[in-house]
Amino acid sequence: MNDGTNLNGLQKAAALLMQLSQTSAASVMAYLSEPEAEAVASEIVKMRRVHPDIADAVIDEFHDLVVSGRHAALGGRDFAAGLLEASFGAERAAGVMNRLSTKLAGKPFEFLDDADAGQLVSLLDGEMPTTIALVLAHMRPDRASEALTGLAGDVRTDVAQAIATMGPATPESVVILAETLKQRALTVVGPRDKVAVIGGIQPLVDIINRSDAATERAILEDLELRDPDLAEEVRSRMLTFMDLVKLDAQDVQKVLRGKEAGILALAMKGAPVTVQDVIRANISERNRDLLDFEIESVGPVRASDVEQAQADIGRIIRELEEAGEISVRRGDAEDDAYVY
Numbered sequence: 001m002n003d004g005t006n007l008n009g010l011q012k013a014a015a016l017l018m019q020l021s022q023t024s025a026a027s028v029m030a031y032l033s034e035p036e037a038e039a040v041a042s043e044i045v046k047m048r049r050v051h052p053d054i055a056d057a058v059i060d061e062f063h064d065l066v067v068s069g070r071h072a073a074l075g076g077r078d079f080a081a082g083l084l085e086a087s088f089g090a091e092r093a094a095g096v097m098n099r100l101s102t103k104l105a106g107k108p109f110e111f112l113d114d115a116d117a118g119q120l121v122s123l124l125d126g127e128m129p130t131t132i133a134l135v136l137a138h139m140r141p142d143r144a145s146e147a148l149t150g151l152a153g154d155v156r157t158d159v160a161q162a163i164a165t166m167g168p169a170t171p172e173s174v175v176i177l178a179e180t181l182k183q184r185a186l187t188v189v190g191p192r193d194k195v196a197v198i199g200g201i202q203p204l205v206d207i208i209n210r211s212d213a214a215t216e217r218a219i220l221e222d223l224e225l226r227d228p229d230l231a232e233e234v235r236s237r238m239l240t241f242m243d244l245v246k247l248d249a250q251d252v253q254k255v256l257r258g259k260e261a262g263i264l265a266l267a268m269k270g271a272p273v274t275v276q277d278v279i280r281a282n283i284s285e286r287n288r289d290l291l292d293f294e295i296e297s298v299g300p301v302r303a304s305d306v307e308q309a310q311a312d313i314g315r316i317i318r319e320l321e322e323a324g325e326i327s328v329r330r331g332d333a334e335d336d337a338y339v340y
Helices: 009-017 022-029 034-047 052-061 076-088 090-105 117-124 129-138 141-150 153-164 171-185 201-209 213-226 228-237 241-246 249-256 261-267 273-281 285-297 303-322 332-337
Strands: none
Touching: 009 022, 009 034, 117 129, 117 141, 117 171, 129 141, 129 153, 129 171, 141 153, 141 201, 141 213, 153 201, 153 213, 153 228, 201 213, 201 228, 213 228, 213 303, 241 273, 241 303, 249 273, 249 303, 261 285, 261 303, 273 285
16 A cells, blocks of 8 residues: 555544654644544554555645655554653543553453343352452443442452552453353353453542442542552542532533532532532522522431432543543642642
8 A cells, every 4th residue: 555545534643643743743632532532542553653655645635734854653552652641641641541452452351241230240259359350450440330339348349459459461361261251151252362451540440430429438448448558549530529629610510510409509518618619609690599598408417418419420520521521620739729
């Protein structure tokens, strides 16, 4: 192939970025949404190199660019990882690359996607915590969260700790485990060529983020007893109701849209003044009146109800950020926004 006519749009975009310096490419990538950047990065990983003739054809198509002194560009995992990190920061880049690794390597435990939580727990019963962790780290966070919630308390904490501290496993061992579970589940699934292990703190955070408030609290409290540093790192990466102060006004309004005044009144019970002020500043005057009425009317409430109301709003924040609809400011500069 000596021109770019056989490339699709994503491949052309990837080929074009691979001709630029990482700094220049990152500045372009910053204008993309995270799903778009992930799709382009996936093509960069797969292309690895672009023949000069193909690069010429692609750049000619984007005729507003002038190229000189160009050579065959390098792609691959390292280039894509560096580009994503320069565009979105190390933490978000790591999450994108983990998802890419899973997509490109296959899904050895995909056959568990249709199992309900009870079946998952039954299937994994008796397995070592490290084995369960390996399985859950490969599953969609929402499905893994359901299974983690159903595990016994001690086992659940063992598994959570194993996910966060997991090291690499050989593709062969993961394939053997997947095949064993398939036989136990009496499910026939076609073999996968390769697998990727995606353990670490972020996968655990993704799983806990989708758990109910009681499970979330129990895991973090037990992790605190076992490994305070690990528990603190997990907490620092989780988005919660309190992170409303890290959103701009438009994004706060997206989070609060459609929330009943009664739920907001519950969530605001005991919340820092800064969080309460953010909520009041981003709802209509009519809704503020309704909210004030609810706050005045509500008497003593159970702590679990407050936690659940806050957890529901925190989950909305996480879902909107994951979908790329809002942006959460992170960094030490935001720490003084929390007043207790």
